[in-house]
Amino acid sequence: MPIGIDQLNFFTPSLYVDMIDLAKARNTDPNKYIIGIGQEKMGINPITQDAVSxxxxxxxxxxxxxxxxxxxxVIFATESGTDYSKSGAVSIHRLLNxxxxxxxxxxxxxxxxxTAGIMMAKDYIASHPDRKVLVVGSDLARYGLNTAGEVTQGAGAVAMLISADPRIMTxxxxxxxxxKDIFDFWRPNYSDTAMVDGxxxxEAYIxxxxxxLHEYQRRYDFSLEELEALCFHLPYSKMGKKAMANELEKVSEExxxxxxxxxxxxxxxxxxxGNIYTGSLYLGLASLLDNSQEISAGNKIGMFSYGSGxxxxxxxxxxxxxxxxxxATKEHQQLLDERERLTxxxxxxxxxxxxxxxxxxxxLSNRFDSAPIQLVEIRDHQRHYAFR
Incomplete structure (x- = not known):
């Protein structure tokens, strides 16, 4: 029974920073950001948007x-959680009724x-083929102002409906x-910004x-020649290209x-x-499907998911x-086009x-925020979300 992604959508807040503006403010050559890192804009969240909203x-x-x-x-994947006990999934469950x-x-x-959420969803649907699972990856990537990681910050979420006989991808x-237990990137409970050994x-990602990939090839008699495309978790847009460089030397030029x-x-x-952590790989998938003119039904896409640690x-x-x-190609482009550029x-x-x-x-309120669902109040140590 085919199981996979039935629906796919992403959201990013209505604000962004242009990387040329940021480079000038940080006395840096803009090409370091635009070409070297491969980033052009950075999604920014107003205070009324957190991982749950x-x-x-x-x-x-x-x-x-x-x-x-x-x-x-409802599976909510995040490293920007808002509560040590209550899951953000419960709030999303209520908001969506x-x-x-x-x-x-x-x-x-x-x-x-x-990705773990998708695999759990697949297992559930295999024994409940008439049911569905909602998987959401949502995060705020924050490293601090004027830090080495500032240019790779971002904000956004990806939502996927997983079902039998999916309409997008099995x-x-x-x-x-x-x-493997390593410390390449981590964020202690007492810190609101991440720590990274760049x-x-x-090196760990690659x-x-x-x-x-090599073990997958060994176990399943697989070759990259079978794929139409490869999608990667993207902490910044150049990372996946670095990772596959050696492997692409082993395949045909075509x-x-x-x-x-x-x-x-x-x-x-x-x-x-920018980087949206748990949603990043699937933001890349959405980008591929929305923007590639050559991709077509029956094509196989390799997916590499990575989470530091x-x-x-x-x-x-x-x-x-x-x-x-x-x-949702048209809606995705409209979402990006209607954002406001911050100084x-x-x-x-x-x-x-x-x-x-x-x-x-x-x-809470924010003049920049036009999203339908927002964080509207902090009361009695509780976050309250509502439709605006």
Missing amino acids: MGANAALPIVSEADKSKIDM INPFARAIEMKQACYSA VSDETLPFT KFSN QFFETV TKNRILAHYEASILYTKNI AVGEFFVGELVQGFKKHL IPEYEELFMEALPENGTSLK
Whole structure:
């Protein structure tokens, strides 16, 4: 029974910083950001958008009235959680008015956990083929003002409905995870910004990709020649290209050129939003499907998921007949086009805004925020979300 992605949508807040503006403010050559890192714009969240509200906004357009009664599980993947105990999935479940007899859980493993959510969803649907699972990956990537990682920040969420007989992409049963305890990137509970060993992080990413790919090839008699495209978790748009460089030297020139051409289509949204952690791989998939003119039904797409700390996984998806009719290409482009460009002082002011940590009540609003679902109030140590 084919199981996979039935619907796919992303959300990013209505604000961005232009990388040329940021480079000038940081006394840096803009080409270091635009060409060296491969980033053009950085998605910025107002205080009224956190991981939960962004996840709900990503899911809102793809959860129909009929779906609400069929969704048996809401899986919220994030490393930007808002509560040590209560899952953001519970809030998303309420906001979308999903069937009350459903599981709602939050998963964490850096940027990897949305993939774990998909695999869990597949297992559930295999024994409940008439049901669906909502998987949401949502995060705020923050490293601090005027830091080495500032240019790779971002904000956004991706939502996917997983079902039998999916209308976009089936996910193969042949998948391979790999885990190793390392410190390439982490964020202690007492810090609101991440810590990263930049050089080691890049090396670990490449090592994980090559390790899982080689073992996948050994176990499943697989070749990159079978793929139309490769999608990667993208902490910045150049990372996937670095990871596959050695492997592309082992394939035909035709395969190499094809995969590199599709890669350029897959990074367009990341270039304009930045790193969104758990949703990053699937933002790349959305970008590929929306922007590649050559991709077609029956094509196989290799998917490399990576979450620092670290867990990686490689699997293959296959596009189904008629998938293009179920893409939100026009809506995605409109979302990006309608964002407002912040000045650097405006960005720095928004970045420093913080929610109270002592139980103080606060009603929230932001003139920039036009999203349907927002964080509207802090009251009695509780976050309250509502439709605006």
